[in-house]
Amino acid sequence: MNELESHIHQHFGISLDDCQRVSGLFRPETLEKGSYFLRTGKFCNKLSFIESGMIRVYVNLPEKEVTQWIGTAGYFITDIQGFMFRNPSRFNIQALTDTRLFTIDYEGYLTMGKLIPKWHEFEKLFMSKCFVMLENRIFDLISMPAEERYQKLFDQxxxxxxxxxxxxxASMLGMTPETFSRIRRKLLS
Structure with missing residues (x-):
């Protein structure tokens, strides 16, 4: 059982046979450090599971660059708006390290519903988990002081x-690099 099959089975309760069917639609892919998974304005035609490495999701604004998320091993990566609704991406998605992925294209993703009888239950659970993760991040940003956000990310x-x-x-936590450094110094002393 590969990492993708293990993750799907463990987190979504899909049978081992169905996990193998699903993972059979994914193809191994590697990204070298600094290379792009997706660039702003392009269409995202793939969904990937991060087997190893780190990927940054960010946007360039006129006055600054904002990191939306850092994906690590065991997470999926895509531009959901682009992948599901076929819109051009607002994000850049770039490898921070050499990264190994399992990738499925949009057509393969649509095929899963035909191959796996319980696919729509899995998809609903997957999207719900994504939504809850984003909802928790937003709640943390609007309700927690900067020090608590720093500590939570550090702990997790x-x-x-x-x-x-x-x-x-710092950007991902919604703070300036100066605030981030001040908190880091305080917590390390």
Whole structure:
């Protein structure tokens, strides 16, 4: 059983046979550090599971660059708006490290509903989990002080602090690099 099959089985309760059918539609893909999974304005025609590595989702605004999310092993990556609704992406998605993925294209994704009888239950659960994750991030941004947001990210994803440029983490947490550094110094002393 590969990482993708294990993840699908563990998190969504799909049978092992169906996990193998689903994973058979995905193809291995590698991204070298610095290469792009997707660029702003392009159409996203793929959904990928991150087997290893880190990927940053960000947008270039006129006055700054904003990191929306850092994807790590065990997470899926795509531009949902582009993938599901066929709109051009507002995001850049770039490998921060050499990254190994399992990737399915849009046509393969549509095929899953024909191959797996319970696919629509899985899809609903998958989208619900994505929505809850985003909802929790928004709630944290509007309800928690900067120090608590920093601490929560540190507790949940400690490895990011040694492998990702700190300005990306500051942006993802909705704070300036100066605030991020001040909190980091305070917590380390």
């Amino acid at each position: 994803n400690r490895e990011l602090f040694n492998q990702v440029p700190l300005q990306y983490l």
